[in-house]
Amino acid sequence: MLVGLGAAAAYGGSLLPPVPGQQIGPNVFPMVVGIGLLLCGGLIAFGVGSTLEREAEAELAAHSDQPAPETAHSPLMNGAKTLLPPALLLAYVFVGDALGFIPTAFAIVLTVALAMGARLRLALPLALIAPVFVHLVFVKLLRVPLPPGILPMPW
């Protein structure tokens, strides 16, 4: 636990320092911020204030009844699952225009639902209905130009 916290702190510290203090015109503010980040990174690496953090964690642990995260899956699998939602949104950015909103949204909803362990009997209807409903609300009521793509809606 302690080692993990120390490693995370060091990792956080190593992430923070490379902040460029720009030398052009309005450089004062980013420089001040950059130096501040550098200092914080150093302090975190040295473990300053980590006692407070542990206290808060202990208090939270005492109050929550959540079981420990499932360990049935490998950490790699968990990581992939965690990164799924942002990855799908990026996919939407790249193929959304070509495919259109409905097919892309169908794929997003279906993938997330299945990844969360929904049965096909639930995921499929959901993936069919939700995009159409969202499309209806955003295009018709809010007039957002969603890409029509290969499957334009009748409205």
Added chain:
Amino acid sequence: MLSTLAEAFRLVAAPDVLLAILLSSIYGLVVGSLPGLSATMATALLVPVTFYLSPIAAVATIIAASAMAIFSGDIPGCLLRIPGTPASAAYTDEAYAMTRKGEPELALGICLWFSAIGGIIGTLSLILLAPPLAEMALNFSTFEYFWLALLGLMCATMVARSNPVKAIASMLLGLLVSCVGIDNPAGTPRFTFGSTDLLGGIEVIPALVGVFALAEVMRSMTEPEPPKMPRRKFGSLLKGMWKLTREYPWPQLRGNVVGIIIGVLPGAGADMAAWVSYSMSKRFSKTPSKFGTGHPEGLIEAGASNNASLASGWVPSLLFGIPGDTITAIAIGVLYMKGLNPGPSLFTEKASSMYALYIIFIIANIIMIPLGIVMIRLASKLLSAPRSAIMPVIVLLCGVGSFATGNNLFLVVTVATFGVIGYVMERNGYPVAAMVLGIVMGTMVEQSFVTSLIKSDGSIWPFFSRPVAAILAFLTIAAVLWPVAYWAWGMARQAKMATQRG
């Protein structure tokens, strides 16, 4: 005064506003009661919808949805011992203990009744506090604004229930994000890496949607599904509430006052208010040993406190554009979009809109009682929706919603990026709220800092020579030094213990 009030009532009585209040109340109740979906998330997902509403209706949706969500977070807390929103976490055990004793009606009734009262008292504080502060703030120059913004940022890091150094780091990260783009006093592109999309800066709303909604979905991907709610019939929910109101006047008052104070502090919101109030209630109670066994006292105090903090969080938001909590951080974005730019002049030039806002707050807290009763009775049915059906739709809404805020696909990239950032930060103990505050207030801090420096010809002295500025400066510096002092104190204590042992 009277004509403004009449005008305000006319604004609120518009059909679109009333409909917005009703629909967003239902929405807030449902989202808040679903474990894993917070009140902030409810607000973030509402933003794209508010773009297409009239200014008053837009603000009304945020107020109603957030108030309802904070209350309905108590429902799964009472029945399942899982807080629906983080703001209910502090007293979930207490409420669940009551349910186990066979008094779920009493627990839910207390949550509902005292939430509504807390919300109304919080609104009164907003009505009473804001105008005199606005008058004072009219005399502020950029020096005061600079210190005020900085003090706000430091407050947010101090109250974070975590390592203050990490909180400051998050806050600086947020400031750094706000540096991106051409939108700075000199108009020079910064950190754009040649990208035209980054030239416009990083939009606040998609960033918040990413941090609060997408990151939450990411977290739920690997967490097990919460247990189902048992079906049960409830007796009268409001029975005995009046008696309890008279029985515990002090805890109530204390809860409300603490909630209001914490709400006004930048960055600290409902969850903080509930934690502080619950522990205060325990400390000052005549019967502290009863806490944890289903005793109403702590529940009353903390339940009132988190709702009181909601309204008072709007005080610094409306006056200075400094968000009082994460919900108002989002609300500020909407206010700017709707031409209700935060600032002291809002209270003089747009007084009727401000009165309308007060009225909406009070309406929301009153209709909370009937709607809340319906919600509690339907809860076991509504909450049986599996998470694997809700989260995919939220992913979709994150994408489409943020796209809708600017009709630009880069905004969807922003959501995805900040989802990852928020997730990683939370995992490593960096408070996300501090970063959000940095992003929201970065421009204001820099603008006032640079303008002040130009005015003073590069001299630091005027930052301290004006009386109000000097007081604010003192407070800020004290806040900066606090983690250092804490660390030194801890070191000294450790050294002493080592010598005692050795």
